[in-house]
Amino acid sequence: MASPQNLAANAANPAARDQHRQFVTFQLGGEFLGIDIARAQEILPAQAITPVPLAASHIVGLISLRGQIIAVVNLRRRLGLPAAADEGGGHHIVVRAESSIASLLVDSVSDIVDVPAGKFLPPPETVSRVNARYLDGVCQLERRILAVLDVDAVIDAG
């Protein structure tokens, strides 16, 4: 696990950051996905979501995060994965993109993994059902492959 001190040290020292990267990992429609921990602000349990009529179909609605109103992205729909039975349930991962903050709906948050930078590779086209344009890269972990999302592509393009 990454302590804030570690994170700060890593951020300050490019060499250290190059050596290791940390990802928040989660399950979504059978895929094993991750987000760079530097982009994840917090993880929330299920929230009361206000739908936004006429919005893009992958926008579930809005929630209030301590008074700040942020959009909730249905990550399954965004990534083209099969829909879940319960659309609004699951956890929220609040992420920071270039221009905004948004919450990504995920099934469950697994863990935070620490990956040596050398294991982080550009995304091949076929590794996952997720369109490569939403991926930042992939990592081979012990038992499975972690597909790391490009938060900006997921949030900003839509």
Added chain:
Amino acid sequence: MAPSFSSSGLLDTLSAEVSLLREGDLGRLGRLITAVDAVRGQPEAPPLDAVRRLLAQLALSEGAAFETLRGLLAEAVAALPPSPAPGDASGPAPQPEPAPAPQPLESGGSGGAGARGPHAQPATAGGAVDRELFLEFVEESLSHLQSIELNILKLETEPGNRAIVDEIFRPFHTIKGVAGFLGLQLIHVVCHEMENLLDQARHGKLRISGAISDLVLETVDFLKSMIPMCRSAAEPTAALLPFKGRVQAMVERIVQANRQGLAAPAGSDPEPAAGSPPAADRPLGEILVGNRAATPEQVHQAVAAQRDQARPLGEILIAEQHVPVVEVAHALRQQQTSRAPHPQAAPAAAPSAGPAALAAEGGAAGSTENVRVRIALLDQLMTLAGELVLGRNQLLQKLAGVVDGVQGLNSILQHVDRVTSELQEAVMQTRMQPLGGLFSRFHRVVRDLARQLGKDIDLSIGGEGVELDKTLIEALTDPLTHLIRNCADHGIENPATRAALGKPAAGTIFLHAYHEGGKVHVKVGDDGAGVDLERVREKAIEANLVARDKAQTLSERETLRLLFTPGFSTARQVTGVSGRGVGMDVVLSNIERIGGSVEITTRPGQGTTFLLVLPLTLAIVPALVVSAGAQRFAIPQANLLELVHLDGEDASGAVLQVRGSEVFDLRGEMLPLLRLSRTFRLGEPPGGSGDGQPHADESLSIAVLTSGTKRFGLIVDQVFDTEEIVVKPLSTLLKNVGVYAGATLMGDGRVALILDMAGLARHAELALDDEAAHALAAKAAPVDAVEKQTLLLFNVHPSQQLAVPLSLISRLDTIRTSEIRPTVSGKVLPYRGQLLPLVCPEDHLSLVPPPQERERAHVLVFEIGRRTVGLVVTEIADAIETAVQLDDAAVAQKGFSGMAMVADRPTAFLDIYAVIETAYPHWFAREQEQRSRAIGAQPATILLVEDSAFYRTLEKNYLVEAGFQVVEAADGEEALDVLAQRPVNIVVTDIEMPRLNGFDLAARIRENKPYGHLPIVAVTSLSKDQERERGLKAGIDAYLIKLDREQLLAEIRRLLANKPAAA
């Protein structure tokens, strides 16, 4: 220093000193207080509290109050008991002046010894007084320092003005006095030296150069950092000790500046202040270090940064906040002394943070000490304050049961409540800015305009101090610019014209702001020609914005309102300045977007005034909370005209159907209606009929709204209260939806969306415009001689323009192509809880296929008989009213009714029925049978009476297609001629026609023996019960909505089956 006093010695001193006290002689007062304090601490001291208190009060009083207090003090001193302990008779050793200069300025105040009076009761006072005094000293000094800053800046524009020098001198003197009085030696010393320096200037012995101004400002900054230390500290004198080193340096610099200034008094500038060697050609960094403005490390860093950034060193140091602007300007001036004889003007050489920035900083300092804060941080504070309100509400709810049981809980909650509101208010306050900054920009604008237009224009500005929310000020920039351009261009006459009218050659544009009724009013106007109302009406008629006969009935206010209609311009010449027909509508919509309104008043020959009424802030707005489906929405009060609630029968009668759209008759005005739940596809409310038709038992809540010059009604499911809502920005992910102005948090913590009326109107615009135009047309019969149709222009691929008559379309919607689902019988779209059959025209007609990656598409919804079908198109280009020459031979392919030039492009007209029939042939299977039967028999002849050649062609096509013979007539008279010449089986007629309309035609047919029995079908675009009744009375058998082909054919067949054919 801690002189020791005896009480007897003190008594003598006091009686002597009291008579010598002069107003403003704070040094003397200070010494007395020190002396009294020293004695008070001793055992067996006389009761000195009253004396101490009076001395303190004297320090802060002036004029008559001073004299009164001095009298009281004299009495109090006289009342003191004689001391029992003689000896130690040293007087109150006065604190030595730290510098040799004579104490200047002994201002007024007559002497007069106080008479010895009776005993006074010693009052109880003590430390509290001290503390209060210090606090007061800090506040007063800070405001004095501010006045010094302002006056220094003033002096820059009026160098040598001794009155201003006096104004700078005096506050230093006052601070010095009080500081001495309070024993704040370090402050006293600095002020004293500065006082000496300025005293020379007051007497003309020294010129206040740029360098000296800088030194004064620097001293002010230094004192500003030092003085507030006295506020919180228990022991103020000790709190200042850390400043000792810097005070010495400062004093040294002031003394040196004084000396150098005196050495070179006559006009020429003194050497740089800091006692550094001549600065010319020395590097800036070195000068700054020499001036102790920057450390060598900071300069090294900045030099390193300079290599990367290619910015001037000074700029980097300022940006890094290592060095104040004034220091850099000062150093630059030093650098330039040898080159510039009058370095006062030298800051021009400073980097981008040059004189403007310097002045701006000085000006900003005019309020209080300023810190630059990011707006985002303020927004966050605002948000957090709002959260606090929520938290408090939840707390109140949870504690409601126990609040009475716990003593004091209620008052704690109330306290939290109050603090929260005040916090919110204070944060709001931080967003406010004076309008002056914005207003002053227009001097330049007006000057440029005047030159461009060859006019002479003055700008009069007022109310610069009126404050508005920063975001509002930003939003005001464009509209104000436009209005001012308008005044300059349209309002102000040419100098020659003005002269001929006896007006001053120079026109005036005014821009005034003031508060009224809790709102900010901004008046923009001119003393020019005024608006020519007649010309406005003419223009509006020309531009088809209003019918001619209606135009003449418009009031002045209504006429002026036309100026805000999109596409309106009265400029006789199109100039580079204005007159392109864009702008005024944008002005209105921009102002309305920020919750404001615009009114125009004009007087011929005297000018035009635009009054903008604006809310103080955008962050909190009053809004009406409504619901649609299960969701709540907020409607800004600024857009809300009224609320109409209709029950049962009222509701069903009030909503009319015009071409498939709903219209509400609001006191004679045809108001287009939108159903929020339908627009947002939220499902019909419980009790709604689901088919959009008003039910007898349905009650309706209509919010009558305004956006720009449009008015419309919004049907909502439920109306709640009006609330002050905190507007929060919408996520950038939702910016392109376009129908929301933001979001807010409701009392229960749920998010609610704020509706943007302009966006909502835009979203439904086509329907609205059509309905409004139609309602107007219905009122303003007879129809124009030139035949016009309203067409919807669209395309599947941008290279091919397609059209259908707008009246055929019952709805328009935007969809995502990903929502389209293929089925065995064709493509469908989940739509309002049902599956809408779709037709993609490119699948059935030879059209260029849509561009790849089409994510969104538009659906044109048609009601065909009992079926609803959607036509999927790529782009909706426009809805225009235009005259069309339809060439029906140009396209032979089934599915097209012809070609015409529309909006300068060849345009193919879709025969929507044929297209749908191609896509869903089984829908028409029965009709085919009927048709073949009809063809087998003698085909019936239809007399089609329709003044519009366009509609006539369309209708004729349907009828011929269905197997009928068609004879055409352009109006009732012509129809009667036809009837006289040949037999027909049925008459299909329009209602509104020139010469003889449909009602009269029907009446004439019924009167006439040979064909009095003919079935008559009337088709019209307006369905209103009274019209229908009138038609039935005239003898019309069926009354149909124009262009509903299925219904028309069914009705014709029914009538032909019932009635025998004509002979």
